[in-house]
Amino acid sequence: xxxxxNNPEFVVEEMLQGMxxxxxxYVKKLEGxxxxxxxxxxxxxxxxxxxxxxxxxxxxxxxxxxxGMLDAGVAGNVFTSPTPDQIFEAIKAVxxxxxVLLIIKNYTGDVMNFEMAGExxxxxxxxxxxxxxxxxxxxxxxxxxxxxxxxxGTVFVHKIAGAxxxxxxxxxxxxxxxxxxxxxxxxxxxxxxxxxxxAAGKPNFTLADDEMEIGMGIHGEPGTMRTKLMKAxxxxxxxxxxxxxDLPYNSGDEVAVMINGLGGTPLMELFIMNKRVSEIxxxxxxxxxxxxxxxxxxxxxxxxxxITLLKLDDELKELLDxxxxxxxxxxx
Amino acid sequence: xxxxxNNPEFVVEEMLQGMxxxxxxYVKKLEGxxxxxxxxxxxxxxxxxxxxxxxxxxxxxxxxxxxGMLDAGVAGNVFTSPTPDQIFEAIKAVxxxxxVLLIIKNYTGDVMNFEMAGExxxxxxxxxxxxxxxxxxxxxxxxxxxxxxxxxGTVFVHKIAGAxxxxxxxxxxxxxxxxxxxxxxxxxxxxxxxxxxxAAGKPNFTLADDEMEIGMGIHGEPGTMRTKLMKAxxxxxxxxxxxxxDLPYNSGDEVAVMINGLGGTPLMELFIMNKRVSEIxxxxxxxxxxxxxxxxxxxxxxxxxxITLLKLDDELKELLDxxxxxxxxxxx
Numbered sequence: 001x002x003x004x005x006n007n008p009e010f011v012v013e014e015m016l017q018g019m020x021x022x023x024x025x026y027v028k029k030l031e032g033x034x035x036x037x038x039x040x041x042x043x044x045x046x047x048x049x050x051x052x053x054x055x056x057x058x059x060x061x062x063x064x065x066x067x068g069m070l071d072a073g074v075a076g077n078v079f080t081s082p083t084p085d086q087i088f089e090a091i092k093a094v095x096x097x098x099x100v101l102l103i104i105k106n107y108t109g110d111v112m113n114f115e116m117a118g119e120x121x122x123x124x125x126x127x128x129x130x131x132x133x134x135x136x137x138x139x140x141x142x143x144x145x146x147x148x149x150x151x152x153g154t155v156f157v158h159k160i161a162g163a164x165x166x167x168x169x170x171x172x173x174x175x176x177x178x179x180x181x182x183x184x185x186x187x188x189x190x191x192x193x194x195x196x197x198x199a200a201g202k203p204n205f206t207l208a209d210d211e212m213e214i215g216m217g218i219h220g221e222p223g224t225m226r227t228k229l230m231k232a233x234x235x236x237x238x239x240x241x242x243x244x245x246d247l248p249y250n251s252g253d254e255v256a257v258m259i260n261g262l263g264g265t266p267l268m269e270l271f272i273m274n275k276r277v278s279e280i281x282x283x284x285x286x287x288x289x290x291x292x293x294x295x296x297x298x299x300x301x302x303x304x305x306x307i308t309l310l311k312l313d314d315e316l317k318e319l320l321d322x323x324x325x326x327x328x329x330x331x332x
Numbered sequence: 333x334x335x336x337x338n339n340p341e342f343v344v345e346e347m348l349q350g351m352x353x354x355x356x357x358y359v360k361k362l363e364g365x366x367x368x369x370x371x372x373x374x375x376x377x378x379x380x381x382x383x384x385x386x387x388x389x390x391x392x393x394x395x396x397x398x399x400g401m402l403d404a405g406v407a408g409n410v411f412t413s414p415t416p417d418q419i420f421e422a423i424k425a426v427x428x429x430x431x432v433l434l435i436i437k438n439y440t441g442d443v444m445n446f447e448m449a450g451e452x453x454x455x456x457x458x459x460x461x462x463x464x465x466x467x468x469x470x471x472x473x474x475x476x477x478x479x480x481x482x483x484x485g486t487v488f489v490h491k492i493a494g495a496x497x498x499x500x501x502x503x504x505x506x507x508x509x510x511x512x513x514x515x516x517x518x519x520x521x522x523x524x525x526x527x528x529x530x531a532a533g534k535p536n537f538t539l540a541d542d543e544m545e546i547g548m549g550i551h552g553e554p555g556t557m558r559t560k561l562m563k564a565x566x567x568x569x570x571x572x573x574x575x576x577x578d579l580p581y582n583s584g585d586e587v588a589v590m591i592n593g594l595g596g597t598p599l600m601e602l603f604i605m606n607k608r609v610s611e612i613x614x615x616x617x618x619x620x621x622x623x624x625x626x627x628x629x630x631x632x633x634x635x636x637x638x639i640t641l642l643k644l645d646d647e648l649k650e651l652l653d654x655x656x657x658x659x660x661x662x663x664x
Contacts (some may be wrong), residue, residue, distance in 0.1 A: 002524040002541070004564040004601040015600045018607030022591070022623040058599035209334070232336040241446060259354070264596045266632045267390035269336040275350030279595045291354040294660075295627075300598045303334060303557040303633065323664065328626075330662035332655065 005303075008198035009107065012055045012075055018063030019062060023327045026066045028205045034075040034082070035090045043070055047165040047174045048072070048094035051103040051108045051158060052087065053110050054079040056197070057218060064155065065128035066326030068219030069162035070103075078197050078300075079219045081109030091126060099127035099171035103157050105150030106134040129171055133157055135187040135308065137246045138215030138224050149217050152260040152297040153185035156320070159329065163322035177298035177319065181310065186246050188239045189306030190223065191216040193264060195299050210279050214238060218262070218299045232269065236276040239307050244284065247301045249309060251285030256320055258308035259291070265305050272295070273305055289317060296328075333533050335633075340530035344387045344407055351394060355659045358398045366407040366414070367422045368394035371405055379405070379497040379506045380426035383435040383490060384419065384440050386411040389550060391660030392487065392629045398658030401494035402435075410529050410632075413441030413552045416418070418619045419449030423458060431459035433510065435489050437482025438466040461503055463477040463510040465489055467640065469517040469578045470547030470556050483551050484592040484629040485517035485640045488652070491661065496653035509651065513642065518578050520571045521638030522555065525596060527631050546570060550594070564601065568608040571639050576616065581641055583617030587619035588652055590640035595630035597637050602626070605637055612633070621649060628660075 005011050012034055019036065020029045027036045035052075042048065050246070052059040052074025062073030070118070071094035076082035091100050100121065104114045111132060118128040135153030142149055161178040169177070191213050194203035204220045207213060212230065215223025230238075249255060259274045270293050281288055289312050312320065324331045337343050344366055351368065352361045359368045367384075374380065383393040384406025386485055394405030403426035408414035423432050432453065436446045443464060450460040467485030474481055493510040493545060501509070523545050526535035536552045539545060544562065547555025562570075591606045593599070602625050621644050629638070644652065656663045 002544070002561065004524065004567065004597065004637065005604055006563045006565050011552070011600060011604065014605040018603035018605065018610070019625075020608035021620075022606050022625045025622075029423050056598070056600065058603070063599070071421065142556055192336065212334070229334065231338045233338050235336060257354075263337065263598050264635075266388070266595050266630065266660075267627070268343060268388065270388070270633070271347040271350035271354065272337055272343065273350065274354050275346050278350070278353035288353075290357075293351075293354045295599070298598065300595055300600070301635065303596075305336065325664045330664060332659045332662060332664055 001196050003198060005198055012077055012200045016075060021196055021282045026327050029124045030089055030093055033086050033089045035072055035086055036065050036239055037072045037093050038065055042096040044096045045098050047098045047169060047171050048095060048100045049103060049162055049165055050090050050098055050100055052082050053105050056077060056083060056300045057297050060155065063328030064158050064326050068166045068322060068324035069158050069326050069329060070164065081107065081113050084113045084116040084120065087114055088120045091117060091121040091128065092272045095126045099129065100172050101161060101171060103154065103161065103178065104128035104129065104130055104132045105154055106147055108146055109142045110152050121227065127171055131175060131182060132180055132240065135185045137186050137188050137242050141301050142217055144219060151187050151189060151218050152258055152306050153187045155296045156185055157255065159324060160316055161317040162324065163319040171185060180316065184311040185308060186243045187308040188215060188243050189304060190214045190239065191262065191302055191304035193303040194220055195263065195302040209290045218297060232272050233276045236273050240280045240317050243307060243309055247311060249281040249286055254287045254289045254312045256310040256312055257291040258296060259293045260297055260306045260308065261295040262302040262304040263295065264301040264303035270305055277307055290320060301330065333528050335530060337530055338476065343530045344409055347397050348407060351417065354511045358659050359577040362425055364419045365418050367404055367418055368397050369404045369422065369425050370397055370599050373426045374428035377430050378428050379430045379501060379503050380428055380432045381430055381435060381494055381497055382406065382422050382426060382618055384414050385437050388412060389629050394492045395660030396487065396658050400498045400654060400656035401658050401661060408409055410531065413439065413445050416445045416448040416452065419446055420452045423449060423460065427458045431461065432460045433493060433503060433506050434460065434462035435493065435510065436462055436464045437486055438479055439476045440478055458600040459503055461507045463507060463514060465514055467517045469520050469574050470516050476551060476554040483519050483521060483550050484590055484638050485519045487628045488517055488588065488642045489513045490647055492651040492654060494656065495651040507622065512648065516643040517640060518575045519638050519640040520547060520575050521636060522546045522571065523634055523636035526552055527595065527634040537658040549573055550629060565602050565608045568605050572609060572612045575639060575641055579643060581618055581643060586619045586644045588621055588644055589623040590628060591625045592629055592638045592640065593627040594634040594636040595627065596633040596635035597623045602637055609639055622652060
């Protein structure tokens with residue numbers, strides 16, 4: 001296992017310490033918990049957004065804590081759901097009196113623990129609502145999921161719901177716009193290589209030197225197809241055909257595009273993917289409103305990427321364009 | 333070779349096309365040349381900044397083209413200097429009448445070709461100046477270099493000289509502040525794995541499963557030491573001891589820190605590096621003014637990272653803090 005770490009047991013703790021040292025202007029860590037919150041939390045009168053999940057997906061989610069996006073990112077152990085206690089502490093730390101929205105990726109453990117934490121907070125008089133993101137069109141049900149998995153499309157939920165909250169939306173309004181994003185966002189990914197969970201010390205699956213896996217999840221969950229290496233354009237064609245017909249996205253639609261690297265993929269390859277994505281959208285009469293290329297929802301050092309489309313209307317465009325200032329997502 | 337590409341011969345061309353499709357609000361490509369320029373180039377009356385080099389270091393340099401940073405990024409083939417013709421076209425495309433500063437990383441081919449292009453432009457009446465970045469303290473002279481190599485510290489030159497130009501500085505002033513950054517910036521990196529140039533199809537060096545290389549260059553040039561795997565803290569201690577005593581950085585100094593991923597390194601590991609960097613700076617009485625953690629100057633899918641320190645004064649702080657809006661570097 002080749003990793004720049006110290007003790008595999010403490011990677012999450014050390015990572016969060018390093019993050020807070022890097023970005024004191026944005027975030028602080030809750031004493032005794034692996035929870036990152038806005039430096040100015042709680043923001044009085046603003047609906048607070050809490051997300052999180054297993055670690056290993058950085059910059060998700062703590063990297064999106066800041067003005068115009070999340071109020072807290074809860075970091076479980078690597079690829080492991082955070083505990084209800086942790087999430088409960090996050091909710092209490094960021095509640096500014098206007099309620100808290102939990103943005104949960106659809107993994108059974110995450111859903112259970114976030115909802116349990118939400119109930120604990122409700123009994124203390126905090127108004128909590130939640131949404132579940134399930135944008136991955138690859139498979140129904142999977143290793144850690146009943147239903148579809150939540151992957152990179154979650155970042156659009158953070159951005160847009162975060163902008164609505166920043167603009168003074170009520171909990172009901174912020175939840176409604178988050179649901180609208182979830183209804184209109186679809187993703188699918190693929191992997192060239194596995195990744196190694198530090199505490200495990202070896203890959204949780206193997207891919208031969210001439211193989212790739214299509215539809216793989218961000219924890220290495222099996223995808224739809226294991227195949228010989230294909231050209232980037234063929235891979236993109238396959239992913240896009242699944243994504244486009246799922247919503248479906250139609251001629252005349254306007255979309256935001258996210259080309260997300262899984263951690264080990266050079267930016268060069270993500271841009272090559274985007275070239276083909278934009279050609280396909282053009283051929284289908286779908287207009288690209290804005291594109292994001294980079295690492296948003298990773299899987300440690302896994303090589304591969306995912307494509308996300310979000311169908312936009314005027315409300316979503318305005319919120320997508322609103323300023324954001326967080327360690328990993330900035331918009332002027 | 334596991335890469336999301338189509339034809340290894342066309343990776344740079346396809347990458348730039350995908351980039352322009354992703355970021356039309358920021359950049360355009362010069363017809364017939366692998367050169368990315370600001371969408372609104374030339375900016376009348378502003379000193380223009382041109383940088384570039386071999387491809388494979390994305391987001392360097394085209395990712396930093398935009399308001400407050402570069403006017404053009406010239407993209408050579410992978411790990412290959414751009415041609416004088418290409419650079420000449422870039423200079424002509426961005427000159428807004430106030431002159432052009434070339435920011436060159438210290439590799440023999442880059443220096444030769446940028447300077448030749450500068451001379452070509454001078455004969456056409458364009459006022460051109462240049463600076464050479466040589467921030468890598470690892471080795472004197474190397475595979476492609478006489479003197480020290482230019483690595484991630486170059487991004488601080490882009491940011492600060494870019495802010496000076498955006499603020500209306502003259503060519504002389506912009507060059508002077510770029511030189512001040514170069515005088516005060518030092519970096520050093522290390523690699524856990526090699527990378528593969530697409531057209532070569534195999535790694536240009538090998539590292540055993542239990543080996544790392546300290547001081548390695550961003551093209552895989554040999555470093556100072558090949559060693560068994562060490563803990564992150566030990567690696568950082570070694571890099572920091574070389575960097576700190578080079579300038580030297582002293583108690584009471586204030587610095588900007590960049591923890592740069594080489595392409596295949598999870599953000600988790602970069603934050604773990606930063607934890608140790610901040611501890612060492614603290615122990616040495618050196619104050620951290622601002623930290624940047626992410627991928628700025630990569631080496632395709634190489635796993636590893638580099639540390640950069642920039643000693644700041646009031647002028648550099650103000651320019652570092654100035655807004656920037658580019659695909660890969662944004663500051664509100």
